[in-house]
Amino acid sequence: xxxxxxxxxxxxxxxxxxxxxxxxxxxxxxxxxxxxxxxxxxxxxxxxxxxxxxxxxxxxxxxxxxxxxxxxxxxxxxxxxxxxxxxxxxxxxxxxxxxxxxxxxxxxxxxxxxxxxxxxxxxxxxxxxxxxxxxxxxxxxxxxxxxxxxxxxxxxxxxxxxxxxxxxxxxxxxxxxxxxxxxxxxxxxxxxxxxxxxxxxxxxxxxxxxxxxxxxxxxxxxxxxxxxxxxxxxxxxxxxxxxxxxxxxxxxxxxxxxxxxxxxxxxxxxxxxxxxxxxxxxxxxxxxxxxxxxxxxxxxxxxxxxxxxxxxxxxxxxxxxxxxxxxxxxxxxxxxxxxxxxxxxxxxxxxxxxxxxxxxxxxxxxxxxxxxxxxxxxxxxxxxxxxxxxxxxxxxxxxxxxxxxxxxxxxxxxxxxxxxxxxxxxxxxxxxxxxxxxxxxxxxxxxxxxxxxxxxxxxxxxxxxxxxxxxxxxxxxxxxxxxxxxxxxxxxxxxxxxxxxxxxxxxxxxxxxxxxxxxxxxxxxxxxxxxxxxxxxxxxxxxxxxxxxxxxxxxxxxxxxxxxxxxxxxxxxxxxxxxxxxxxxxxxx
Amino acid sequence: xxxxxxxxxxxxxxxxxxxxxxxxxxxxxxxxxxxxxxxxxxxxxxxxxxxxxxxxxx
Amino acid sequence: xxxxxxxxxxxxxxxxxxxxxxxxxxxxxxxxxxxxxxxxxxxxxxxxxxxxxxxxxxxxxxxxxxxxxxxxxxxxxxxxxxxxxxxxxxxxxxxxxxxxxxxxxxxxxxxxxxxxxxxxxxxxxxxxxxxxxxxxxxxxxxxxxxxxxxxxxxxxxxxxxxxxxxxxxxxxxxxxxxx
Numbered sequence: 001x002x003x004x005x006x007x008x009x010x011x012x013x014x015x016x017x018x019x020x021x022x023x024x025x026x027x028x029x030x031x032x033x034x035x036x037x038x039x040x041x042x043x044x045x046x047x048x049x050x051x052x053x054x055x056x057x058x059x060x061x062x063x064x065x066x067x068x069x070x071x072x073x074x075x076x077x078x079x080x081x082x083x084x085x086x087x088x089x090x091x092x093x094x095x096x097x098x099x100x101x102x103x104x105x106x107x108x109x110x111x112x113x114x115x116x117x118x119x120x121x122x123x124x125x126x127x128x129x130x131x132x133x134x135x136x137x138x139x140x141x142x143x144x145x146x147x148x149x150x151x152x153x154x155x156x157x158x159x160x161x162x163x164x165x166x167x168x169x170x171x172x173x174x175x176x177x178x179x180x181x182x183x184x185x186x187x188x189x190x191x192x193x194x195x196x197x198x199x200x201x202x203x204x205x206x207x208x209x210x211x212x213x214x215x216x217x218x219x220x221x222x223x224x225x226x227x228x229x230x231x232x233x234x235x236x237x238x239x240x241x242x243x244x245x246x247x248x249x250x251x252x253x254x255x256x257x258x259x260x261x262x263x264x265x266x267x268x269x270x271x272x273x274x275x276x277x278x279x280x281x282x283x284x285x286x287x288x289x290x291x292x293x294x295x296x297x298x299x300x301x302x303x304x305x306x307x308x309x310x311x312x313x314x315x316x317x318x319x320x321x322x323x324x325x326x327x328x329x330x331x332x333x334x335x336x337x338x339x340x341x342x343x344x345x346x347x348x349x350x351x352x353x354x355x356x357x358x359x360x361x362x363x364x365x366x367x368x369x370x371x372x373x374x375x376x377x378x379x380x381x382x383x384x385x386x387x388x389x390x391x392x393x394x395x396x397x398x399x400x401x402x403x404x405x406x407x408x409x410x411x412x413x414x415x416x417x418x419x420x421x422x423x424x425x426x427x428x429x430x431x432x433x434x435x436x437x438x439x440x441x442x443x444x445x446x447x448x449x450x451x452x453x454x455x456x457x458x459x460x461x462x463x464x465x466x467x468x469x470x471x472x473x474x475x476x477x478x479x480x481x482x483x484x485x486x487x488x489x490x491x492x493x494x495x496x497x498x499x500x501x502x503x504x505x506x507x508x509x510x511x512x513x514x515x516x517x518x519x520x521x522x523x524x525x526x527x528x529x530x531x532x533x534x535x536x537x538x539x540x541x542x543x544x545x546x547x548x549x550x551x552x553x554x555x556x557x558x559x560x561x562x563x564x565x566x567x568x569x570x571x572x573x574x575x576x577x578x579x580x581x582x583x584x585x586x587x588x589x
Numbered sequence: 590x591x592x593x594x595x596x597x598x599x600x601x602x603x604x605x606x607x608x609x610x611x612x613x614x615x616x617x618x619x620x621x622x623x624x625x626x627x628x629x630x631x632x633x634x635x636x637x638x639x640x641x642x643x644x645x646x647x
Numbered sequence: 648x649x650x651x652x653x654x655x656x657x658x659x660x661x662x663x664x665x666x667x668x669x670x671x672x673x674x675x676x677x678x679x680x681x682x683x684x685x686x687x688x689x690x691x692x693x694x695x696x697x698x699x700x701x702x703x704x705x706x707x708x709x710x711x712x713x714x715x716x717x718x719x720x721x722x723x724x725x726x727x728x729x730x731x732x733x734x735x736x737x738x739x740x741x742x743x744x745x746x747x748x749x750x751x752x753x754x755x756x757x758x759x760x761x762x763x764x765x766x767x768x769x770x771x772x773x774x775x776x777x778x779x780x781x782x783x784x785x786x787x788x789x790x791x792x793x794x795x796x797x798x799x800x801x802x803x804x805x806x807x808x809x810x811x812x813x814x815x816x817x818x819x820x821x822x823x824x825x826x
Contacts, residue, residue: 056794133791139751139768140793222752223767257597261612264648286683287763289770290690293683300672304665311661315619315654319612326610328600333617341597358622362629369672371681372638374645374761378754378789404594417592443637445758447789452797457733458758458785506595513607519648552690553769616653623660627667634671639679643760643784646680647743647775 024080035068036485043478047471058451060121066134089183107156113149161191200231221557230281258324260512264519272309279540345420349400360388381442407505412498434477688771721753721766729801737811754790
């Protein structure tokens with residue numbers, strides 16, 4: 001049933017919050033543009049189609065691409081969506097507008113510092129660079145302002161989370177017995193997961209990498225800082241995914257003409273992510289020495305169970321979309337797909353993103369397999385995988401979602417639906433070429449993160465087709481993706497400059513088919529879930545970290561001994577955890 | 590051309606409540622997906638991976 | 648909590664799939680005998696690698712009837728051995744690699760195979776493979792290690808046992824002569 005937006009758009013009801021959303025989106029989209037341009041340079045360079053920079057500078061470009069897209073773009077967009085979602089679902093403005101601007105400002109300052117450090121890598125003799133890539137593994141070292149910028153950015157996100165928790169707390173005072181509105185529930189569970197997970201990288205950056213880059217300490221233990229990074233590096237992918245899931249669960253059904261199939265299942269999924277996102281990081285280190293196979297096996301089983309919330313999401317989201325199709329008159333087992341509003345770029349973009357995620361999920365399942373990891377670790381298969389997931393499931397959903405969200409914060413209509421539709425389809429096609437070729441190239445053994453993967457001593461072999469056609473597909477795909485971003489930015493820019501409209505967008509969100517009243521109240525017990533998440537992290541990480549520190553050259557590597565008190569502390573924790581395990585095992589077995 | 594996004598509701602011809610709707614189309618799609626997953630996993634593990642010569646055995 | 652029957656079916660299938668994945672991996676480990684890189688290689692001091700009894704002179708040494716140990720040092724931007732001279736191993740042999748890094752984190756990949764590991768300063772990756780027929784393999788660094796990362800490559804030459812033995816004896820003799 002069509003409804004007028006009546007009562008004004010979000011920008012009319014919540015002007016301060018709309019301004020925060022616009023600022024967040026602005027920074028996100030500028031980063032997207034620069035990051036995409038860098039991606040184009042890479043796609044043409046590593047395939048030897050067009051080389052306009054030195055191969056040494058490729059790694060500067062790659063660092064910029066990773067940081068600007070996988071940290072700045074995605075997370076600023078998350079901040080915009082979450083700020084919108086909290087105000088909208090609690091129906092109240094943020095507690096303190098100045099505080100909101102403070103976290104935007106802190107994140108922006110951090111971004112600028114880190115970006116300047118990275119771009120400094122293009123200027124010879126400047127003495128400032130950060131050619132360390134998105135993962136910044138020591139002993140590769142960046143200029144201190146790179147690490148300081150990242151630390152400021154992370155602290156900014158912590159403050160953003162506090163902003164939303166404060167809104168929730170204030171709302172709770174007037175709504176004592178109510179279930180947490182779904183969108184706010186998703187924001188809060190995501191942020192708790194983020195607090196748990198950023199702990200690892202914060203420790204690494206603040207206690208090791210910053211002092212080391214400033215010359216205050218002589219060396220760091222490379223395996224330790226790498227492990228602390230991956231403690232954080234896996235959950236960050238859920239920090240990317242969960243805003244996309246928020247859009248798929250709460251917005252996509254409406255875009256399809258339907259209603260969310262099940263609110264309770266959405267809550268269960270987000271709780272599962274809160275619990276399982278962090279105690280899996282070691283699956284990025286299956287081929288690392290210094291970590292026992294048992295810990296890798298535990299990380300694997302946790303990871304395999306982490307497939308569950310995504311598989312459940314597939315069902316619930318597709319069912320919600322199907323509901324829309326059938327409300328629009330769709331019939332049959334598969335014919336109903338034709339009844340969907342494919343002319344709407346917001347719908348089509350999210351639907352294509354979801355379909356592509358199904359493929360990306362599979363290559364992720366392979367990555368999760370402990371021993372099959374030998375086949376694809378550090379090959380081009382890995383970027384093939386994550387361009388389907390963060391690169392499409394997340395990025396394309398964010399772009400498609402923007403077509404629906406931006407008009408709500410500007411009060412203007414989308415400049416062009418056809419260009420929006422062209423943009424999302426072009427992204428999908430470009431990614432089909434590029435990612436498929438990357439997967440096949442990875443199976444041939446072609447490495448990731450390499451400026452010139454053309455070697456003297458040997459040739460890569462591929463059972464079907466040729467290495468040449470794989471390179472062409474990567475170059476072609478990368479070009480289509482870049483053009484798609486140009487179209488997106490153009491459309492959004494002109495939207496924001498457009499005339500105010502009485503009805504810029506249909507922003508009404510219907511009630512779910514199955515509401516929260518049908519679900520156990522314990523789902524809303526955030527404190528309990530946080531406690532369990534913390535326990536799981538301690539179980540997954542204490543012993544491996546203790547091993548890395550005690551047997552692997554100490555806290556600082558380089559043969560420096562572990563300070564006695566720290567060693568004693570770890571012994572205590574390790575003994576406690578081991579005896580707890582043994583007791584539990586004794587009870588269970 | 591009208592560029593109002595999100596107007597799928599305008600195309601609704603019948604309202605389906607909770608009890609009116611069984612996601613049979615979804616079931617078909619996810620079963621197809623499951624079949625693809627199983628097939629691809631078996632291929633990747635037993636042909637691509639175990640089928641390769643040099644493997645770490647100790 | 649109400650879950651639709653179809654979604655319950657899907658949940659059950661998803662759990663079976665997950666268990667199936669874990670089962671396959673376990674089969675690979677227990678049945679096909681695939682071992683993971685772990686902590687058995689021990690640790691070293693990256694600053695004094697040149698004085699290390701094994702990594703100070705990296706290369707291949709015979710450890711048994713048909714088994715060998717190969718010590719590899721990865722550094723910016725070469726594998727020692729492997730880059731300036733190919734790494735030579737005999738056909739149909741069991742070779743245990745011990746790989747470490749002298750400066751930054753590197754990767755060690757034998758192209759087109761399942762032999763793949765990280766080389767981390769301070770740590771030793773120890774793994775065993777069985778070489779088959781004579782032939783050649785490429786090696787490359789698959790972990791970004793600096794501006795010359797893309798030139799870091801090498802070669803493994805699998806030789807007939809007889810030829811390998813002659814070459815190996817020559818290496819030992821040259822080594823003696825040096826000392």
